[in-house]
Amino acid sequence: MTASAAPRLRAKTRPGDRVFSGTAITAGSVIVAILAAVAIFLIAQSIPALTVGADDLKGADSFWSYVGPLVFGTLWAAGLALVLALPVALGIALFISHYAPRRLAQALGYVIDLLAAVPSVVFGLWGIKVLAPMVLPLYVWLSDNVGWIPLFSGPVSGTGRTILTVAIVLAVMILPIITALCREVFLQTPRLHEEAALALGATRWEMIQMAVLPFGRPGIISAAMLGLGRALGETMAVAMVLSPSVLISFVLLQSQNPTTIAANIALNFPEAHGIGVNVLIATGLVLFVITFAVNAVARVVINSRKAFSGAN
Amino acid sequence: MGGLFAILWLSGSMTEFSLVGTVFFGTVLYAVLIFAVSSVVEGGRKAKDRLVTALVTTAFVIALLPLVSLLSTVVASGLARFDPTFFSYSMRNVVGEGGGALHAIVGTLEVTGMATLMSVPIGLFTAIYLVEYGRGHLARAITFLVDVMTGIPSIVAGLFAFALFALLFRDPGVRFGFGGAVALSVLMIPVVVRSSEEMLKLVPNELREASYALGVPKWLTISKVVLPTSVAGITTGVMLSIARVIGETAPLLIIAGFTQSMNYDLFSERMMTLPVFVYTQYQNPGSDVGAYLDRAWAGALTLILIVMALNLIARLVAKLFAPKLSR
Numbered sequence: 001m002t003a004s005a006a007p008r009l010r011a012k013t014r015p016g017d018r019v020f021s022g023t024a025i026t027a028g029s030v031i032v033a034i035l036a037a038v039a040i041f042l043i044a045q046s047i048p049a050l051t052v053g054a055d056d057l058k059g060a061d062s063f064w065s066y067v068g069p070l071v072f073g074t075l076w077a078a079g080l081a082l083v084l085a086l087p088v089a090l091g092i093a094l095f096i097s098h099y100a101p102r103r104l105a106q107a108l109g110y111v112i113d114l115l116a117a118v119p120s121v122v123f124g125l126w127g128i129k130v131l132a133p134m135v136l137p138l139y140v141w142l143s144d145n146v147g148w149i150p151l152f153s154g155p156v157s158g159t160g161r162t163i164l165t166v167a168i169v170l171a172v173m174i175l176p177i178i179t180a181l182c183r184e185v186f187l188q189t190p191r192l193h194e195e196a197a198l199a200l201g202a203t204r205w206e207m208i209q210m211a212v213l214p215f216g217r218p219g220i221i222s223a224a225m226l227g228l229g230r231a232l233g234e235t236m237a238v239a240m241v242l243s244p245s246v247l248i249s250f251v252l253l254q255s256q257n258p259t260t261i262a263a264n265i266a267l268n269f270p271e272a273h274g275i276g277v278n279v280l281i282a283t284g285l286v287l288f289v290i291t292f293a294v295n296a297v298a299r300v301v302i303n304s305r306k307a308f309s310g311a312n
Numbered sequence: 313m314g315g316l317f318a319i320l321w322l323s324g325s326m327t328e329f330s331l332v333g334t335v336f337f338g339t340v341l342y343a344v345l346i347f348a349v350s351s352v353v354e355g356g357r358k359a360k361d362r363l364v365t366a367l368v369t370t371a372f373v374i375a376l377l378p379l380v381s382l383l384s385t386v387v388a389s390g391l392a393r394f395d396p397t398f399f400s401y402s403m404r405n406v407v408g409e410g411g412g413a414l415h416a417i418v419g420t421l422e423v424t425g426m427a428t429l430m431s432v433p434i435g436l437f438t439a440i441y442l443v444e445y446g447r448g449h450l451a452r453a454i455t456f457l458v459d460v461m462t463g464i465p466s467i468v469a470g471l472f473a474f475a476l477f478a479l480l481f482r483d484p485g486v487r488f489g490f491g492g493a494v495a496l497s498v499l500m501i502p503v504v505v506r507s508s509e510e511m512l513k514l515v516p517n518e519l520r521e522a523s524y525a526l527g528v529p530k531w532l533t534i535s536k537v538v539l540p541t542s543v544a545g546i547t548t549g550v551m552l553s554i555a556r557v558i559g560e561t562a563p564l565l566i567i568a569g570f571t572q573s574m575n576y577d578l579f580s581e582r583m584m585t586l587p588v589f590v591y592t593q594y595q596n597p598g599s600d601v602g603a604y605l606d607r608a609w610a611g612a613l614t615l616i617l618i619v620m621a622l623n624l625i626a627r628l629v630a631k632l633f634a635p636k637l638s639r
Contacts, residue, residue: 020531024445027437028454031505034498035457038464041475091371099368108372110627115379117619119559121587122612125594126382129389129605172378179375203361233465235562236591262467262562269566277484284471288464295463 046282052275060246067283072248073258074287077163077238078231080252081170086224089175093182098208109183116176124240127169132160132241135168139253150250157255161243164252169237174227181226185219186212218301225298229291238263261287339370383616390613393606398614403572403584408600413611415574416589419489422578423568423585424558426493427500432550434497435504442505443512444534461502469498470563477567487569489583495563500553507549511542544633551626555619561587586615 050063060066092112096105139162143154193211202210213220244259244267259267265280272280343366351359401412438458442451473495477486515538523533539546569582570592590611597604 014529014531016531017529020534021441021445024437024441025450027434028441028446028450030434031438031454031457031461031501034501035461037476038468038472038498041472041479042468044479045471045475088371088374091368092375095368095372099365100372111379112375114620114623115375117555117616117623118382119561119587119612119615119619121559121561121590122382122386122616125590125608125612126378126385128594130381130385131378172375175375203357205361205364206357208364229463233463233467235465235467236587240591240594262465265467265471266562266565270569273485277478281471281475284468288468291463291465291468292460295459299459 042281042285042288045278046285047278048275049278049282052279063279063282066246066279067261067286069246069248069258070261070264070283071286071290073163074232074260074262074290076250076258077166077170077260078228078234080163080167081174081231082224082228084167084171085175085178085227088171089178089223089227090182090220092175092179093186094208094212096179096183097186098204098212109180112176112179115172116180120173120234120236121240123169123173124237127165127237127241128161131169132165134160135165136160139164143253151252153251154253155255156253157243159243159255161241161257162253162255163242163257166238166241166257169241170231170234173234173237174230177230178223178227181223182216182220185216185223189215218304222298222301225294225301229294229298232260232291232294233262233287235262235266239266339366339373342366343370386609386612386616389606389609391610393610394613398607398610402574404574406572407598409603411607413586413589413607413614415571416584416586416611417614418574418576419568419583420558420586422576423489423492423496423564423583424554426490426578427496427557428550428554430493431497431500431504431553435501435553436508436546438501438505439508439512440534442509444530444538458502458505461498462506464498466495466499466560467562467566469495470566472498473563473567487567487582488580489568489575489578492564492568492583492585493578495567496557496560499560499563500557503553503556504550507552508542508546511545511549512538514545515541544629547633548626548630551622551629555622555626558622559587559615559619561591564588565591586611586618590615 052063096108096112100108136156136159139156139160142152143156146152147154189212193215194207197207197211198204238260239262242257242259242263243255244263245256246264247256247258249256249258261283265284268276269280343363346366347359347363350362397410398412399417400414401410402415403411403413404415438454442454445451446454470492473491474486476494477488477491478484519537519541520533523537524530528536564585565588568585568588570588571582571584575581575583590608593604593608593611
């Protein structure tokens with residue numbers, strides 16, 4: 001009389017099923033294998049660089065003193081870009097989710113997504129040929145009037161190819177991704193919270209302050225981190241716009257600018273040979289570790305609030 | 313009032329910066345004025361609300377400025393060399409004017425096509441595994457690793473392909489098109505997995521259960537019910553991922569290299585691609601700088617047109633062939 005007495009029903013396994021699930025598992029395992037290969041081959045090619053002598057490193061004594069200024073430049077350029085992009089991206093996301101007329105909102109979202117479709121090499125060309133000459137008068141004005149702030153101290157670079165121009169180009173490039181993620185999060189604010197705030201007499205801005213922003217904070221943070229990750233790895237725009245030199249410097253407008261890891265690789269790789277190739281690959285590995293850390297933090301923040309569907 | 317005059321004076325002082333300056337200071341002026349008037353007439357809270365509305369709208373306009381400037385510049389400068397010669401000649405033996413990007417266009421099509429051929433099966437089947445089969449450690453590990461792959465900087469993907477083939481062929485200067493395809497698929501696979509996964513998750517479970525109830529085996533359920541239902545979304549995802557990698561420059565610069573000549577063979581010799589063409593025309597101009605820049609802009613225009621077309625077709629596919637799930 002017990003249920004366990006009845007024989008358990010098992011589906012017949014057909015050859016087709018076995019082949020299909022085998023293929024699916026293989027495909028999944030290929031991804032594991034690819035990432036393992038990325039790690040193994042990069043590390044294998046990097047090891048010779050760690051013990052390289054000073055004469056192969058363009059003036060630095062050891063690999064770490066060579067990569068130090070590059071790491072600084074990468075973080076500095078990406079950080080500046082994030083500072084420029086985040087307020088604008090938040091504004092656009094709010095505009096699309098809460099201010100624009102409903103019919104228009106989706107079309108406006110597409111317009112911003114168009115920015116994401118522009119290849120980075122075109123951004124580089126635009127940055128050097130259009131943006132740099134355009135912002136030069138602004139730089140001159142900044143250094144004349146607020147030059148006492150060390151960031152803006154002169155003499156101003158005559159070409160506009162400075163770290164600030166790079167940061168502006170990078171900011172434009174990461175704008176769409178931050179906007180898209182923030183918009184997604186803002187749209188998921190519980191309607192009842194918004195309507196409750198409005199019913200209590202809040203203005204639209206007070207409603208956003210009370211209901212939308214607190215709800216969206218983890219989403220905003222993770223969107224910013226993902227944008228930062230994008231900016232860290234961006235190559236061509238930096239390589240084309242910046243006039244590079246290897247140093248640590250916080251000034252924004254002068255002609256001596258710290259360069260980034262990615263741009264350094266792109267500029268030097270075509271002519272590199274011998275141990276120089278290994279050095280560049282090792283700097284690439286450092287870049288990979290940095291972006292991995294930034295992205296991991298973003299993922300942790302997202303996973304702490306699983307409610308968002310936009311980014312996970 | 314002193315502040316207002318200062319702003320007006322500043323906008324006047326920067327004569328060569330007139331259009332952008334006028335728009336910029338006009339916006340600032342509008343924000344300040346609306347805040348001042350509103351706080352007198354309506355009170356502080358309403359004034360703050362109006363100020364934020366003005367700022368948020370400004371943010372949107374600020375984002376439009378680079379887009380408009382970029383597109384108009386690319387179209388205006390690109391049209392100069394957007395002619396039949398550009399699409400029917402390579403750069404072999406060309407110094408100065410003339411020449412074209414046929415070798416780069418062929419290279420881009422071959423490399424991206426190869427990358428698509430490699431990424432779509434792997435990505436699609438991984439998505440199927442994650443949605444239909446995936447339980448336990450392997451599925452969780454794959455989800456995590458796909459996240460990691462999404463964050464790989466494009467230049468690192470190029471370095472990986474280089475490191476791989478340099479070790480395999482024992483050739484420290486290895487450059488060929490297939491390596492570029494491998495680098496691009498490292499960037500493409502996570503995008504395909506993510507978008508296909510989302511689309512497969514959208515297929516209602518009732519469809520699967522109805523199929524099982526009729527005694528259809530799992531693999532036929534997936535291939536005859538689940539995939540046809542989500543094929544529009546998957547196609548869109550694949551096209552968007554192609555649009556994402558077709559403009560990649562850095563990995564191709566490293567592993568595919570650059571050349572002035574035609575090369576149809578993915579497996580030997582350097583291969584030019586369109587983004588790298590734009591980069592090299594800008595970076596290594598000969599004596600006649602203008603001709604090289606014109607070609608760079610024309611290449612940029614071609615590239616943008618291709619990417620826009622892919623995006624447009626992808627959205628159309630999503631819209632036209634979307635399954636009618638709701639009643």
